[in-house]
Amino acid sequence: DAGVIQSPRHEVTEMGQEVTLRCKPISGHDYLFWYRQTMMRGLELLIYFNNNVPIDDSGMPEDRFSAKMPNASFSTLKIQPSEPRDSAVYFCASAPRGDTEAFFGQGTRLTVV
Amino acid sequence: DQQVKQNSPSLSVQEGRISILNCDYTNSMFDYFLWYKKYPAEGPTFLISISSIKDKNEDGRFTVFLNKSAKHLSLHIVPSQPGDSAVYFCAAVSSGSARQLTFGSGTQLTVLP
Numbered sequence: 001d002a003g004v005i006q007s008p009r010h011e012v013t014e015m016g017q018e019v020t021l022r023c024k025p026i027s028g029h030d031y032l033f034w035y036r037q038t039m040m041r042g043l044e045l046l047i048y049f050n051n052n053v054p055i056d057d058s059g060m061p062e063d064r065f066s067a068k069m070p071n072a073s074f075s076t077l078k079i080q081p082s083e084p085r086d087s088a089v090y091f092c093a094s095a096p097r098g099d100t101e102a103f104f105g106q107g108t109r110l111t112v113v
Numbered sequence: 114d115q116q117v118k119q120n121s122p123s124l125s126v127q128e129g130r131i132s133i134l135n136c137d138y139t140n141s142m143f144d145y146f147l148w149y150k151k152y153p154a155e156g157p158t159f160l161i162s163i164s165s166i167k168d169k170n171e172d173g174r175f176t177v178f179l180n181k182s183a184k185h186l187s188l189h190i191v192p193s194q195p196g197d198s199a200v201y202f203c204a205a206v207s208s209g210s211a212r213q214l215t216f217g218s219g220t221q222l223t224v225l226p
Contacts, residue, residue, distance in 0.1 A: 004156070033214075035216075041218075042202075042216055042217065042218035042219060043157070043202060043216035043219075044216070045213055045214065045215070048213065056213065091156050091157070093156070100145055100147065100162070100206055100214075101147065101159040101162065102159070102214060103158075103159070104149075104156030104157045104158065105156050106154070106155055106156050107154075107155075107156050
């Protein structure tokens, strides 16, 4: 398996634009997580899914953020409208049922100017 | 309020010597702890874990120690190698919160040749 695949690797956008981050989890994994890494807050969980269903989105910072998982092999994290303070590295991770260790993608570095 | 704290943002160690990375937590509900390693431009990768029913877990050069009464865990790397230079994240999870990993802010380890 190629691991968790995220796209794009880098995204630069202007303030106010919509940004969509994509993630393909490892096949067979039941859990999918979206994390954000910043210098100030480190790695923080935004939302996670179990069997494509959002379980906990309490980490989503504001209504400008939304996440979907239409099927077991694809998830998106959307920011609309984007703001400079959203600049961070966004990681997607997946985990199989019964395991705690999550496998991370390489991340998307988002820069909002 | 940070529930998992890594108070040392950086650590430098000479090759061949022991590296000790520390982590403190405040939530007494945490019962499983993990260490992740992260290289630049890559996602975190799982390194080693420990359950709260143990006080030590060893895997090759890596050993994690858990002191529940002090709410403290540490990662020992011996002997340290230049390839160990990376950011190390401590993470914790409680069985009641499914797979929600709470991460520390990370410690940058530099192993000097």
